[in-house]
Amino acid sequence: MSNDSSNTLRSLIYNLDTTTTPPKATLSVLDQLLLPHNTAYIPIHTVSDAWTVIRTMQIRGAPLIAIVAVLGLAVDLTSNADTVSSLQNKSVDEIKQVIGEKMEYLKTSRPTAVNLFNAMEELSNIIIMDTSLDTREALLEKLTSHASYMLERDVSDNKLIGSHGADDILANRESDVKVQVITICNTGSLATAGWGTALGVARELCERGRMDGIACLETRPYNQGSRLTAYEILVEKMPNPTLLCDSMTSSFLANKVNPSNTVCIVGADRVCANGDTANKIGTFQLAIIAKEFGVDFYVASPFTTLDVKLASGKQIEIEERPAGELLESSCAPKDMRCWNPGFDVTPARYITGIITEKGVLRRSEDGTFDVKEFVEKHS
Ligand code: MRU
Numbered sequence: 001m002s003n004d005s006s007n008t009l010r011s012l013i014y015n016l017d018t019t020t021t022p023p024k025a026t027l028s029v030l031d032q033l034l035l036p037h038n039t040a041y042i043p044i045h046t047v048s049d050a051w052t053v054i055r056t057m058q059i060r061g062a063p064l065i066a067i068v069a070v071l072g073l074a075v076d077l078t079s080n081a082d083t084v085s086s087l088q089n090k091s092v093d094e095i096k097q098v099i100g101e102k103m104e105y106l107k108t109s110r111p112t113a114v115n116l117f118n119a120m121e122e123l124s125n126i127i128i129m130d131t132s133l134d135t136r137e138a139l140l141e142k143l144t145s146h147a148s149y150m151l152e153r154d155v156s157d158n159k160l161i162g163s164h165g166a167d168d169i170l171a172n173r174e175s176d177v178k179v180q181v182i183t184i185c186n187t188g189s190l191a192t193a194g195w196g197t198a199l200g201v202a203r204e205l206c207e208r209g210r211m212d213g214i215a216c217l218e219t220r221p222y223n224q225g226s227r228l229t230a231y232e233i234l235v236e237k238m239p240n241p242t243l244l245c246d247s248m249t250s251s252f253l254a255n256k257v258n259p260s261n262t263v264c265i266v267g268a269d270r271v272c273a274n275g276d277t278a279n280k281i282g283t284f285q286l287a288i289i290a291k292e293f294g295v296d297f298y299v300a301s302p303f304t305t306l307d308v309k310l311a312s313g314k315q316i317e318i319e320e321r322p323a324g325e326l327l328e329s330s331c332a333p334k335d336m337r338c339w340n341p342g343f344d345v346t347p348a349r350y351i352t353g354i355i356t357e358k359g360v361l362r363r364s365e366d367g368t369f370d371v372k373e374f375v376e377k378h379s
Contacts, residue, residue: 009189009235011064013041014071016148022140025074025147031058032190036231044068046083047076047102054109054116060224061191062113062269063154063302069106070119074147076102078140087136095136096128099143111317112278112343113269114307119150154193157302158200160357165201165300168353168360169263170210178212179205180262182249182290185219185280186228187267187300188236198265198300199232201355206238212261213240219280220246221329221340222321246282250289259293266346268301268354275348275361275369276313281341287350299346300355308372313345 010030017024028041033056042058044050050072053059059068076083077099087095103120110116126146133139169179181202185191188199196203205211214233219225226243233241244252253259264286270278277283277299290297310316323338332338348369354361358378364370 009232011059011061011190011193012068012071014148014151016074016144022078022137023144024079025071025144026079027068027071027075029053029059029068030190032060032228033058035190035227044072044075045080047072047106050076051106051109054106057222061186062115062267062305063158063192063197064190065110065113066115066119066304067151067154067193069109069116070123070147070150073099073102073106073123074144078144090136092134092136092139095139100124100128110319112319113305115269115302115304118304118307122150123147151193154302155195157357158192158195158197159204161197161300161302161355162195162200162204164357164360165265165298165355166204166208166210168355169201169205169265169296169298170208173261177261178210180212180257181205181214182217182244182252182262182264182286182295183214183229184217184225184246184266184283184286186224186232188229188232190228190232191267196232197302197355198267198298199229201265201298201300202233202238203236206236211239213242213257214238215242215244215252215257217244217246217249217282217286219282221326222342223329224280246285249286250292253289253293253295259295262293262295264290264295264297265300265355266298268299268305269343270310270316271299271301271306271354271371272310272312272316273308273372274312275351275354275371276316277346277348277351277354278313278316278318278343279346281344284344284346284350287346291350296352297346297350298353298355299351303356303358303375303378306354306356306371306375308375313347316343316345318343318345 027044188196216225216229319342326338326340
């Protein structure tokens with residue numbers, strides 16, 4: 001088995017050799033810190049390698065973080081000589097304990113995106129809780145086959161998100177109208193196993209010939225918009241690509257585009273039971289600007305990003321990044337004090353709809369989102 005993203009930028013290369021028992025997995029990930037000027041893949045041999053590329057943001061984006069953790073675990077347990085030999089004389093219960101410890105470690109890499117935690121829980125239910133897996137081979141076979149399934153599912157879910165999102169956005173528009181998209185951060189092939197969430201919706205609009213243009217926000221201070229999304233939309237040859245500093249959005253809407261044909265589409269790292277949504281820092285102010293101009297503001301994310309365990313955005317842990325990242329990307333004196341949160345929470349009242357692979361959740365008549373009901377209905 002090999003992941004084939006030949007029609008997209010490849011955020012990772014994964015191979016599973018099923019001719020051996022148990023199968024052997026190999027993985028390398030695209031170093032996103034080198035983009036857009038250099039392309040280099042980093043080999044992942046251990047869970048520690050996977051943790052490091054997540055922590056240092058050599059890979060990033062909520063779905064990709066989860067997938068790299070899952071595949072990193074599969075590689076470590078099946079192809080890393082040290083782990084393989086240490087498991088040789090262990091009982092199935094002891095191996096399950098080792099897997100559990102490695103999962104706990106992976107969960108310490110980054111805190112805000114819930115996808116990582118949900119992926120570890122899903123894998124734990126499949127591997128650790130299944131008492132019928134009573135040999136090392138059966139356990140590792142199940143781990144690798146489920147990891148492959150999660151990888152393929154990420155891409156197919158993204159494509160569904162794209163088509164549901166495009167359907168909803170175009171539903172009340174004349175068939176000759178083309179849409180101007182504004183997006184923030186990077187939510188494309190580089191943030192996922194392939195295709196993308198918010199950028200996947202944009203790709204679908206493009207494929208349907210219904211996109212007039214796309215503006216990506218630079219996304220200060222880490223610049224995922226200018227380094228990654230600008231690169232992706234050029235590779236994808238999307239129409240009228242435009243890069244904006246985050247602070248230019250209101251002027252862009254006031255002067256350059258028709259707000260009634262414009263739509264904001266953003267990704268998500270966690271969507272709470274009331275619809276409050278954590279996403280890249282700057283998303284909240286984009287939502288406020290969208291509301292001022294009457295522009296629809298959509299959140300696009302996999303179903304696994306919905307976290308109904310949290311009642312509201314106040315409960316989301318927001319990652320604080322090192323001050324140095326902000327200092328390095330600005331011209332500030334090096335001893336300047338900084339606050340550098342990686343994410344913010346957009347209150348649900350600013351959101352038009354939440355696009356998932358199961359469909360689009362819109363507000364109830366009272367103006368609120370019932371994410372819990374949506375999750376129960378589609379689980
Ligand atoms: O810090 P990052 O680059 O991991 O943040 C990424 C985002 O905030 C994305 O918008 C989000 O993860 C959705 S990616 C499909």
